[in-house]
Amino acid sequence: MFGKSNLMVFVCLLFVGNIVSGMDDNAVNVLLAKIKKADDPEGVKATIKTQIQKVETIFSGQKISTITIDKFPNKTRIDVNMPGVMTSTTCYNGKTAWEISPATGVREIKGKELDSIKLDMVRRIPSVNQRDVFEKIVVADKLETIGEFKCYKMTCTPKKEFNSTTPIVLYYDKEKLLLRKMNIVVDSKMGPMKMELTLEDYKKVNKMWVSMLSTIDQMGMKLKVKVLEYKINVKVDDSIFEKPKSK
Amino acid sequence: MFFKIKVFIVLLFFSCVVLSAEAQEDFSAIAEKTLNETWARIIKHNFEDKSANEKWQNIYKEARPGILKSRNSNELVRSINIMIAKFGQSHIQLMPPVSRKVKKAISLQLKTRSDKASLSVDVQKNVSGKAEKAKSEPMRGKAAGIGLRTCMADDKLCVLNVVPDSPAASAGVKMGDIIHSIHGFKFDLSKYTDLPWDMMADGMLTGNYGTRVSLELADPKGELQKRSLDRKAVQGSWIRFGAMPKISGIVEYEILKGNIGYIYMTPCFPQQIIQMHKIITDKLKNCKGLIIDLRNNPGGMITMAQGMAGWLSDKELDMGKMKTRNCPLQLKSYPQESAYIGPLAVIVNGGTFSTAEVFAAGMQDNKRAKIFGETTGGKCLPSVFFVLSTGYRLQTVFGDFIRINGERIEEKGVKPDVPVMSKHKDLLSGIDTVRETARKWLDK
Numbered sequence: 001m002f003g004k005s006n007l008m009v010f011v012c013l014l015f016v017g018n019i020v021s022g023m024d025d026n027a028v029n030v031l032l033a034k035i036k037k038a039d040d041p042e043g044v045k046a047t048i049k050t051q052i053q054k055v056e057t058i059f060s061g062q063k064i065s066t067i068t069i070d071k072f073p074n075k076t077r078i079d080v081n082m083p084g085v086m087t088s089t090t091c092y093n094g095k096t097a098w099e100i101s102p103a104t105g106v107r108e109i110k111g112k113e114l115d116s117i118k119l120d121m122v123r124r125i126p127s128v129n130q131r132d133v134f135e136k137i138v139v140a141d142k143l144e145t146i147g148e149f150k151c152y153k154m155t156c157t158p159k160k161e162f163n164s165t166t167p168i169v170l171y172y173d174k175e176k177l178l179l180r181k182m183n184i185v186v187d188s189k190m191g192p193m194k195m196e197l198t199l200e201d202y203k204k205v206n207k208m209w210v211s212m213l214s215t216i217d218q219m220g221m222k223l224k225v226k227v228l229e230y231k232i233n234v235k236v237d238d239s240i241f242e243k244p245k246s247k
Numbered sequence: 248m249f250f251k252i253k254v255f256i257v258l259l260f261f262s263c264v265v266l267s268a269e270a271q272e273d274f275s276a277i278a279e280k281t282l283n284e285t286w287a288r289i290i291k292h293n294f295e296d297k298s299a300n301e302k303w304q305n306i307y308k309e310a311r312p313g314i315l316k317s318r319n320s321n322e323l324v325r326s327i328n329i330m331i332a333k334f335g336q337s338h339i340q341l342m343p344p345v346s347r348k349v350k351k352a353i354s355l356q357l358k359t360r361s362d363k364a365s366l367s368v369d370v371q372k373n374v375s376g377k378a379e380k381a382k383s384e385p386m387r388g389k390a391a392g393i394g395l396r397t398c399m400a401d402d403k404l405c406v407l408n409v410v411p412d413s414p415a416a417s418a419g420v421k422m423g424d425i426i427h428s429i430h431g432f433k434f435d436l437s438k439y440t441d442l443p444w445d446m447m448a449d450g451m452l453t454g455n456y457g458t459r460v461s462l463e464l465a466d467p468k469g470e471l472q473k474r475s476l477d478r479k480a481v482q483g484s485w486i487r488f489g490a491m492p493k494i495s496g497i498v499e500y501e502i503l504k505g506n507i508g509y510i511y512m513t514p515c516f517p518q519q520i521i522q523m524h525k526i527i528t529d530k531l532k533n534c535k536g537l538i539i540d541l542r543n544n545p546g547g548m549i550t551m552a553q554g555m556a557g558w559l560s561d562k563e564l565d566m567g568k569m570k571t572r573n574c575p576l577q578l579k580s581y582p583q584e585s586a587y588i589g590p591l592a593v594i595v596n597g598g599t600f601s602t603a604e605v606f607a608a609g610m611q612d613n614k615r616a617k618i619f620g621e622t623t624g625g626k627c628l629p630s631v632f633f634v635l636s637t638g639y640r641l642q643t644v645f646g647d648f649i650r651i652n653g654e655r656i657e658e659k660g661v662k663p664d665v666p667v668m669s670k671h672k673d674l675l676s677g678i679d680t681v682r683e684t685a686r687k688w689l690d691k
Contacts, residue, residue, distance in 0.1 A: 060632040061640075062489030085488050086517035086548075103517035104554030105524075105583040190569070190576035219573055219645060220292050221631060 023139045031139060031152065031177075032130050038177035039202075039209040045126035048072065050236045054229040059221075072125050075241040076117075092117050093241040099189070100244050107189070108243075115163040116187035122162070134168075135159045146180045146198070149173035166192070178202055178209060193218060205230050277637050278317045284635045285327055285341055289334075292631070292645040294571050306333045320344075324639070336644055337626030337657060338601070342492065344638030386481060390495030391456040394480035395420055396511075397445040398542065398596070400669035400680075404434050404444050406464070407669070407679060410499075413480040420464065420474065423674035427463040427471065443624060446543035446598030449513075453495045454478050467675055486516050490632040490640045494545070498522040500530060505690035508534035509682065515547030515555065515602040524558045527587050536590040536689030538682060542620065546601025549578070549629055555606050556580035559587055559615065566609030569629055571646045578605065578648075591616035592685035595661060599623040605648055607661045612651045618663040619685040625660030 023031065053068045062082060069077045074094035081087050088101040090109070097109035097117050109117060123133050130137060134156040143150040151171040158164045164187075171181040182197045195218045199211035210230055216223045286307055290297050297303045310330035317323035320343050327341045394413020395406050406424045409416050427433060429451045434444055452460055461475045485493040496519045498512045508531030512519050523539075531537060539559070549569070556564050557580045566578040593616045595607050604623045610616035629646035648656045665684060673680040 060489040060491075061634055082488075084484075085486075101517070101554070103520040103524075103551060104581050105557055105585075107557075107581045188576075190578065192574060193576070194573055219571055221645075 023141070028137050028139050029131070032137070035172055035177045036129070038172075039179075040126075040207075042207045044207045044232075048126040048232045050232065050234055051126070052229070052231045052234055052236075053227060055225050055227050057216075057223045057225045059223045069236055069240065070121075070124065071236050071238070071241065074121055075238065076121055077241050089244075090117075091241045091243070092121060093238075093243075096243070098243045106244065109189075112163065112187040112192075113189055119158055119162040119164055120186075123168075130156065133158060133162075143174060144171060146171050146173070147200070149175070149180050151180050176202075176209075179211070206232050274318060274320075274323075275315065278315055278323050281323060281341070281635055281637045281639050282311065282314050282327060284637070285639075285641055288633055288635075288641055289331075289339060289643050292572075292643050293336075294628075294645055294647045296572065303334055306330060335658075336628055338628040338630035338642060338644050340642050342640040342642070344640065386456040386479075388485070389456040390453060390482045390485045391458075391478040392449075392453045392480045392482055392495075392497075393420075393460055393476040393478055395452065396543075397426060397448045397452075398669045398674075398679075399436075399445050400671040400674055402436055402440075403671055404436060404448055405669070405671060405674050407445075407674065410480055414476040414478070415480075418474050418476055421466070422677055422679075423467060423671060425465040425671075427465060429460065429462045431461070441597070443543065443596070443598035445596070446545070449543050449598075452478075453482065456481060483518070486514070486518065488516070490634050491642075498526065500526045502531065502534065503538075503682075503686050505686065506533075506535045507686045507689045508537040509540065509686075510538070511540040511542075513541070513544040513603075515544065515551040515606065517548070517551065517554075519547070520551050520554050520558070523555065527558065528585065532587065534589065536592065536686075537587055538592045538594060538685045538689065539616075540594040540682065541599045541603040541607060542594055542596040542681075543598035544600070544603035545598075546603050546627075549602055549605065552602045552606040552609065553578060553580050556609055556615075557583045557586065559591060559610070560613070561586040561588055564609055564613040564615060565651050566605060567612070567651050568649045569646045570649055575649075576646075578609070580609065590689050592689055593618050594620045594681055594685055595623045595663060596621045596681075597624050597660075599661075600626045604656050604661050608648075608650050608656055611661060611664065617665060617685075617688060618661065619665045619667055619688075620663050620681050621666065621668060622662050623656075623660040625656060625658045627656035 049072055051070045055066050055068075057064045062085070065081045065083070067079045075092065077089065077091040079087070079089050086101060086103055088099065090097065090099045097114055099107045099109060119133070122128060136157040138155045140153040140155070142153075144153050145151070151173050154170040154172065155167045156170060157167045166185040169183040170179060172178065173180050179199055181199070183194070184197070185192050185194050195216060198215040198217070201211060201213040202209045203212050210227065212227045214225045216225060307330065310326070314323065314326045314330065317326055324341050324343050331339045331341065393415045394410035395415040396408050398405055398407035404426045406420060406422055406426065408422060409420055426448060429448060432451070434448065436444060454460070456478060458478050459475055460478060461473065464472050464474060466472060482495045482497045486496055487493050494514060496514060496516060498510065498519050500511075501509045503509050508527070510523055510526060510531070512523055527537070553566060556566060560580060561582050561584065563582050564580040566580060569576040569578060591610065593607050593610055595603070595618060599607065600623065604625070604627045607618055607623060611618050627648050628644040629648070630642050630644045633641045633643065635641055650656065665688070667681050667684045670680045673683070
């Protein structure tokens with residue numbers, strides 16, 4: 001019943017299992033505490049109620065500007081502008097999310113796509129503990145090399161309440177404990193899409209270490225995303241997260 | 248932060264085309280680098296793993312020595328595009344770093360049109376003759392035509408319609424006139440009968456406001472007349488989207504006999520969809536039926552097919568799948584409360600490509616519209632533009648569209664429910680045969 005090839009797969013899985021069995025939970029918790037402090041040595045994140053980030057990318061010669069406004073714990077709005085081509089806004093008010101574009105109208109975001117936004121929102125709360133988001137965090141024994149950094153590989157499975165069983169893989173460099181890479185599957189309006197995000201050029205902004213340049217690799221295509229501005233605790237009205245009137 | 252931008256990658260798909268070139272020093276090194284990067288990109292992104300595909304490898308190996316002998320940019324682009332054409336997939340092409348003058352493109356074409364592949368790649372768009380300084384400053388740089396569209400009728404390239412008060416109308420150009428040449432480029436329709444000559448002619452007639460078009464037409468009596476007309480029928484701003492060559496947009500509407508609304512639009516970019524929606528809402532919402540004319544529409548952003556469908560149906564329509572190497576992506580419409588829900592006809596022809604084909608297929612598969620005209624061009628692979636390290640621009644494919652019935656659009660095209668072709672005799676009587684057939688169906 002157990003053919004040679006099956007046996008080989010079974011042995012390989014055992015082997016792989018041994019490699020990634022990794023740290024015990026206590027050691028992981030210690031590491032998580034260090035990671036939390038690494039990019040926020042002065043504990044600023046606990047005070048962040050709102051944040052505004054302006055980023056810019058050029059893909060295939062096309063400039064794309066994005067402004068993200070977060071009001072924690074559960075409101076976000078993303079305005080994307082491709083000058084001369086189109087604009088698009090996505091907003092989430094803590095319960096419902098919409099995508100609005102003059103060309104394609106208003107679309108309520110539902111199902112897995114909405115779950116994906118909710119998970120993303122919670123995960124990005126500056127003061128959040130990873131243990132509050134992920135029910136299982138596995139750190140591989142073996143360090144992986146990301147660019148010039150030796151990194152911990154952390155495989156994080158979201159809690160059931162987020163309706164996502166796909167783990168997010170995070171890579172933190174061993175020296176500075178800053179996030180260097182992330183692999184994630186995003187549920188988009190067209191279905192699940194694998195993405196790889198590589199972070200670099202960490203600079204101290206608002207007393208925190210913030211990656212000012214990142215690369216998104218999706219379907220083999222890479223986008224360099226540059227942070228132009230990052231503000232915290234700016235007054236933001238709740239109304240900007242609500243559904244706009246349908247035209 | 249990463250989440251927000253992800254949707255925009257999938258927006259970057261269109262059809263379109265075009266050329267250009269500049270001479271370079273030390274050309275052999277540039278040629279080799281450009282070829283290497285072109286090949287690597289094509290293989291890396293294709294929706295099927297072609298790295299071990301014998302046919303593709305052989306084409307590449309056979310073409311490589313010749314390509315490396317290219318002495319200038321024109322030769323390099325042409326020879327690489329000839330190789331690409333042999334792969335048999337649409338939406339892959341190499342373009343030079345900087346657009347060359349249109350005149351050069353046409354003259355090159357006249358000299359070298361021995362190969363169908365290069366012809367289809369090279370002639371489209373960017374056209375035109377001597378640029379005249381625009382007299383009206385605010386219009387400078389706007390896209391404009393002479394106020395006519397063309398169609399194929401009985402194997403002749405004909406004038407399909409003439410916009411009132413346009414340069415074409417003022418010069419006495421009439422429906423049914425036969426176009427023999429534009430800028431000295433003679434339309435030899437006996438060769439390459441499957442090429443969308445009307446689409447190419449429409450592209451050649453478009454240019455910057457105030458520039459001049461010379462054309463030869465035969466009137467109903469068969470008398471050849473030379474015209475030199477200024478492009479002053481404004482079509483709006485050029486659509487500039489990243490490394491894609493610029494393209495002009497047109498959205499026109501009319502209320503036809505029997506209170507049937509008619510919209511002609513090209514291509515499928517956000518500006519056109521916004522205009523289409525506005526026209527329907529402001530002018531055509533009470534029409535008994537609506538015709539969307541997508542003849543000679545080269546496509547656009549893929550999400551615009553979903554957007555258009557959303558303005559034309561209040562129900563979510565399954566528009567098929569986009570197969571990529573990593574994952575299949577679902578295409579569904581974005582239904583709008585204010586959508587037009589009356590009877591709908593969509594007109595297509597052999598010059599209807601890409602996003603416009605996806606839209607037509609989706610409308611047909613969901614029985615939301617009846618499709619009139621001719622089978623679409625069947626060039627429907629989602630693609631993306633890259634700027635290579637040598638500055639050359641590469642459009643290459645990363646996906647394939649699959650209809651809800653499992654069929655591909657690429658190569659097959661979308662077959663009309665009601666096949667109908669333009670007739671020269673009808674045009675001479677002022678009747679657009681295809682549009683009239685759709686109108687009559689809606690009027691019943």
